[in-house]
Amino acid sequence: MNVLAKKPAPQIEKVKDHVGAIITGVDLTKPMDAETFKTVYDALLENVAIVIRGNVLTPAQYQAAAEQFGELMEDQNRMYLVDGHPLISVLSNRHKASDGKPAKIANNATWHTDHTNQECPPKFTMLYAVELPDTGGGTAVCNMRDAYEALPEDIREKIVDMKTENTLISSARMASANPDIVKVQKASTKPPTVQPLVRTHPETGTKSIWFHKSKTERVIGMEPQETQDFLEDLLEKSIKPEFHFVHEWQVGDMLIIDNRSTMHKAGFDFDKSQHRHLHRILVRGDRPS
Numbered sequence: 001m002n003v004l005a006k007k008p009a010p011q012i013e014k015v016k017d018h019v020g021a022i023i024t025g026v027d028l029t030k031p032m033d034a035e036t037f038k039t040v041y042d043a044l045l046e047n048v049a050i051v052i053r054g055n056v057l058t059p060a061q062y063q064a065a066a067e068q069f070g071e072l073m074e075d076q077n078r079m080y081l082v083d084g085h086p087l088i089s090v091l092s093n094r095h096k097a098s099d100g101k102p103a104k105i106a107n108n109a110t111w112h113t114d115h116t117n118q119e120c121p122p123k124f125t126m127l128y129a130v131e132l133p134d135t136g137g138g139t140a141v142c143n144m145r146d147a148y149e150a151l152p153e154d155i156r157e158k159i160v161d162m163k164t165e166n167t168l169i170s171s172a173r174m175a176s177a178n179p180d181i182v183k184v185q186k187a188s189t190k191p192p193t194v195q196p197l198v199r200t201h202p203e204t205g206t207k208s209i210w211f212h213k214s215k216t217e218r219v220i221g222m223e224p225q226e227t228q229d230f231l232e233d234l235l236e237k238s239i240k241p242e243f244h245f246v247h248e249w250q251v252g253d254m255l256i257i258d259n260r261s262t263m264h265k266a267g268f269d270f271d272k273s274q275h276r277h278l279h280r281i282l283v284r285g286d287r288p289s
């Protein structure tokens with residue numbers, strides 16, 4: 001082997017001006033060197049979501065790749081985990097709820113960010129494609145930093161200091177939720193977690209709209225249904241085509257989403273007789289402010 005052979009540099013191709021980049025030429029089966037990691041990390045912060053393409057990874061290799069980005073945290077839903085890998089959860093259209101019926105996954109089909117009911121939600125959500133339908137089932141990511149900046153000033157001023165109260169599932173969304181989640185929420189005595197509606201990115205200092213409608217019991221000062229209507233209206237005003245993209249998956253893609261400046265949603269526009277099977281890892285984040 002020629003030890004002087006130059007390793008391939010990462011190739012970065014932007015998806016859109018405001019959001020997304022596809023990165024090839026990165027071998028995730030071994031640790032990235034410092035220079036490669038910085039290139040990848042900078043691309044992540046700039047483009048708010050990146051796809052590292054072309055790696056066939058075992059769960060252990062995927063977890064090792066993820067750990068380079070920070071301390072991992074458990075998915076709060078402990079029902080669907082990879083055997084022997086409690087920090088990797090399984091996203092699948094074949095999940096069953098504990099009553100044996102197909103699990104409801106509708107709450108992931110709307111724009112959201114993950115685990116807002118926790119004091120320190122994940123800064124990065126990572127998804128790795130194991131098995132895919134022939135077409136559809138893409139994951140959409142929106143740059144909520146640029147979406148916020150593009151709002152009229154009067155709306156930005158109105159929302160910038162708003163706070164949300166977050167629970168595992170909001171009362172307004174219980175009817176459409178997985179019964180296992182509803183049961184946990186109804187038994188919970190934990191007070192809602194107060195989060196900013198517009199959060200400041202701890203590394204870049206930029207502001208982003210940031211919420212999970214299904215977990216928002218109320219915007220402080222509003223009633224629950226009024227809150228749902230207000231947040232839906234805010235999504236309509238802020239999410240514009242130039243700010244989001246749908247990642248059309250290839251097996252072996254590792255999507256990394258910077259949750260501090262994005263919202264995302266899963267796509268269910270595929271043949272449900274086929275299997276959409278992703279592995280999710282969460283990287284612990286700071287207390288949002």
Ligand SMILES: [Fe+2]
Pocket residue numbers: 108112113114264
């Ligand atoms: Fe999510």
